[in-house]
Structure formats: structure tokens, C-alpha cells
Amino acid sequence: MEISAAGRLVVRITAADVGKRVSVRSLTQPGVTEGKFTDTVGVLTSWDAGVLAITRKDGESVRVAETALVAGKVVPAAPARRRGPAVSYAELAPVLARGWPPVESERLGGWELRAAAGFTRRANSVLPSGDPGLPLDAALDVVREWYAARGLPAYVQTATGGEGTQEALCAELEARGWVREVTAEVWxxxxxxxxxxxxxxxxxxxxxxxxxxxxxxxxxxxxxxxxxxxxxxxxxxxxxxxxxxxxxxxxxxxxxxxxxxxxxxxxxxxxxxxxxxxxxxxxxxxxxxxxxxxxxxxxxxxxxxxxxxxxxxxxxxxxxxxxxxxxxxxxxxxxxxxx
The missing domain is CATH 3.40.630.30 (Gcn5-related N-acetyltransferase (GNAT))
Known part of the structure; x- marks a missing residue:
């Protein structure tokens, strides 16, 4: 916390610091001069109508009333974590899919058939997220027919190298002659x-x-x-x-x-x-x-x-x-x- 020469805590942040990483101390009960304090460190994402929103490194957004501030300062950015944020494939996969959505899609059990007139393989491939509800060979027949009806080659997107990914499905596809054409990584x-x-x-x-x-x-x-x-x-x-x-x-x-x-x-x-x-x-x-x-x-x-x-x-x-x-x-x- 920032302390003045007189030994008092000082608020040294303003709304102009939105977007910066800050450390603040606030009263748990705004307006009560004697009470418990709480400390929050994160990115100041907004300061509107007398309320600060601070996003912590775990993604939680904490709201702090301006009247509850006791001290605050801008702090250096936290060093990048070499291992990246903790996340499972199960959490990340739907985020990736929503970030590059197809024009049309259809469910086949736990699989999503996606198409976008051929614009990128990601938007024109099957995303398997569970059981298709059919034996594998029958499901692959449905996949081929669905893409053929749209004049597109049939692709299945699979993931490897993480918990909950699809190494077994990769092996099954390759055993049936499906050709692995492109490999990329998610960072x-x-x-x-x-x-x-x-x-x-x-x-x-x-x-x-x-x-x-x-x-x-x-x-x-x-x-x-x-x-x-x-x-x-x-x-x-x-x-x-x-x-x-x-x-x-x-x-x-x-x-x-x-x-x-x-x-x-x-x-x-x-x-x-x-x-x-x-x-x-x-x-x-x-x-x-x-x-x-x-x-x-x-x-x-x-x-x-x-x-x-x-x-x-x-x-x-x-x-x-x-x-x-x-x-x-x-x-x-x-x-x-x-x-």
C-alpha cells in the first residue's frame, strides 16, 4: 500500500488508470471508519458511478465502492506465468469454437457438424465433444453425406496432448484411412x-x-x-x-x-x-x-x-x-x- 510521509495510507489511483494493474485496500463496510480491511490486486477494468471494477488474475471481477477506498496504487504487471493459466481442454474447447463460429451447424449426438462455405477448416469440420450417438462407422457415414450435400470435403477436427483430448479418436480415424492434413497448436x-x-x-x-x-x-x-x-x-x-x-x-x-x-x-x-x-x-x-x-x-x-x-x-x-x-x-x- 502507498504510505505518505506522514505515515498515512494514500489513494494514488484515478479513473485515468483504467486498464492498469492496481493494488487497493478498502473497508469491508463503506462509510465505517473503523472496521476490517480487504486488499485486492488486479486490473482496474472500469471506474463508473463511484464504483471500481477490478479483475483479479483468476478472472473474478471485484467491485469496490469509491467511498470504501483507503489506499491504492498502480503496481507493475505480474510476470507472465510460464505454464499459462490453469485450464482444462473441456473448458477451453467451447471457447475456441465460439471464437471462430461456423455459418451453419448441426448436432450429431456429442458431435457438432460445422460449415461456412469452405472458409477455413476450423469452420468446416466436425468438432467431436462426446459420443455421436451412433457406432463410429455409421457416424462417419453421416458426416461424409452432410458435407457432400454442401459440396465440401469432410473433415474431423481432433485434439491431442491434453486431458480429455481425443488421441483414441485420432487412431480410429487414421485406421480407417482418414488423412491428417494440418496440425496446429493452441497456446x-x-x-x-x-x-x-x-x-x-x-x-x-x-x-x-x-x-x-x-x-x-x-x-x-x-x-x-x-x-x-x-x-x-x-x-x-x-x-x-x-x-x-x-x-x-x-x-x-x-x-x-x-x-x-x-x-x-x-x-x-x-x-x-x-x-x-x-x-x-x-x-x-x-x-x-x-x-x-x-x-x-x-x-x-x-x-x-x-x-x-x-x-x-x-x-x-x-x-x-x-x-x-x-x-x-x-x-x-x-x-x-x-x-
Whole structure:
């Protein structure tokens, strides 16, 4: 706690410190000068109508009446935890799915069949979260027919490397000729250290918007973005798009973040090839992280392919660590499908 030269506790935070990590002491009963105190450390996410909201590292939001404050100060950001936030695959999987939603979906028991006119495998694959309610071969027949009716290849997304993941299903699929085409990893970390990597008052301007405009989409690596792609990109509980303006109307860098409870999911972080190695990816992620903190997200996730060395190095510096891997298995064709 901050103590003055006279030995008294002092409140040294204001509403201007929203978004920063603070430590406050408050009375358990506002207005009672003699009573028990409670200490709270976390990110000051709002200060409205005489009430402070502080999000602790466990994701809990604590509300403190301004009249109950006894002392308070801004404190350095907590160091990134090397192991990332404690989370099970069962908790994280639905968060990932909501962060990149399909245009249409259908349940098959504990499986979700997802489609988005072919825009990314994640939005056009089966997400198995339990028993499909049918023998495996019969369920896979349903899957193939469902995707064939939409003119799409059939994919099943599986996860490995964590408690509750689907190593056994991977083996069953591969034994039936389903081909593992893509493997990526989900990494997790804390939001506050990312937000603290840059000072918004010192550096390039970052514009935040609720929708991806033509300039943002022009920088996005996937070309020919159609209505389905826009629906996926804009879908999710609370989506934000970041843009660092560049020359000639083309962004120098972009990024996307979706806030879902205590989780912030980062994606589509792209930098103009001519502006790389200038820290713009970090600037974008820090701006999005500050927005996510303001909405109460204390933990973060992202997905990265195993061969993307540059991105992996950046995410390690920001405190992210691997949580589990995920794979996309494609249905066999020709003779393999008849086995």
C-alpha cells in the first residue's frame, strides 16, 4: 500500500488508470471508519458511478465502492506465468469454437457438424465433444453425406496432448484411412502482460472497430473474402478488429480479438511485409489485450501452426505456452474410402 510521509495510507489511483494493474485496500463496510480491511490486486477494468471494477488474475471481477477506498496504487504487471493459466481442454474447447463460429451447424449426438462455405477448416469440420450417438462407422457415414450435400470435403477436427483430448479418436480415424492434413497448436497465456508490452501514448496509432472494413480485409492474408468469411470473422461473443494505418490507405498491421468471459482469443495478426520487424504485431496485440482487459478477460489463447517460427517466437516473448495440439483429418477418397 502507498504510505505518505506522514505515515498515512494514500489513494494514488484515478479513473485515468483504467486498464492498469492496481493494488487497493478498502473497508469491508463503506462509510465505517473503523472496521476490517480487504486488499485486492488486479486490473482496474472500469471506474463508473463511484464504483471500481477490478479483475483479479483468476478472472473474478471485484467491485469496490469509491467511498470504501483507503489506499491504492498502480503496481507493475505480474510476470507472465510460464505454464499459462490453469485450464482444462473441456473448458477451453467451447471457447475456441465460439471464437471462430461456423455459418451453419448441426448436432450429431456429442458431435457438432460445422460449415461456412469452405472458409477455413476450423469452420468446416466436425468438432467431436462426446459420443455421436451412433457406432463410429455409421457416424462417419453421416458426416461424409452432410458435407457432400454442401459440396465440401469432410473433415474431423481432433485434439491431442491434453486431458480429455481425443488421441483414441485420432487412431480410429487414421485406421480407417482418414488423412491428417494440418496440425496446429493452441497456446494460452495471461492478458495483462500482453497489454503492458506497449504504451498507447508512445507508438503508432491503433484503431479498434467492431467490424472489419475494406482496408482491414485487404491486408488479411486470405483473399477473396465473401459473405461467409465475413460472418465467421465477425462472429463471437465480443469481437474487435485492430488496424495500424499505413501508407496509401493500406494498413501496416491488423489483428482480431474475441472476448468470451475470462478469455481473449487472438487471431489474424498480419503485418505488411515492408513493415515487419518493427514491433507492429506486438503493438496490435497489446491494443487488443487492453480492450479485452476492459471487458474482464484475464486469460488469453491463440492458435499457431507448428512451422510458423516467427509467430511462435513472438508468442513466447509475450508469455504464451502450448496447451494442446489440434489436427484436421480428411475423409479418404477412392479405394481408401471403400476399405
Amino acid at each position: 494460452v497465456g495471461a492478458t495483462a502482460p500482453v497489454a503492458d508490452r506497449t504504451d498507447p501514448a508512445d507508438g503508432p496509432e491503433v484503431l479498434l472497430a467492431r467490424e472489419a472494413d475494406a482496408a482491414w480485409l485487404g491486408r488479411y492474408q486470405r483473399k477473396g473474402v465473401d459473405e461467409a468469411a465475413r460472418a465467421v470473422l465477425g462472429g463471437g461473443p465480443s469481437v474487435w478488429f485492430a488496424t495500424v494505418p499505413g501508407d496509401g490507405g493500406s494498413p501496416a498491421a491488423i489483428g482480431r480479438c474475441v472476448v468470451d468471459g475470462r478469455w481473449a482469443g487472438f487471431a489474424a495478426v498480419e503485418v505488411d511485409p515492408a513493415r515487419r520487424r518493427q514491433g507492429l504485431a506486438t503493438v496490435v496485440m497489446a491494443a487488443l489485450a487492453r480492450r479485452a482487459l476492459a471487458e474482464g478477460a484475464s486469460a488469453a489463447w491463440l492458435q499457431v501452426e507448428r512451422d510458423n517460427a516467427g509467430a511462435r517466437a513472438l508468442y513466447e516473448r509475450l508469455g504464451f505456452v502450448a496447451h494442446h495440439a489440434y489436427h484436421h483429418h480428411r475423409a479418404p477418397t477412392g479405394e481408401a474410402a471403400d476399405r
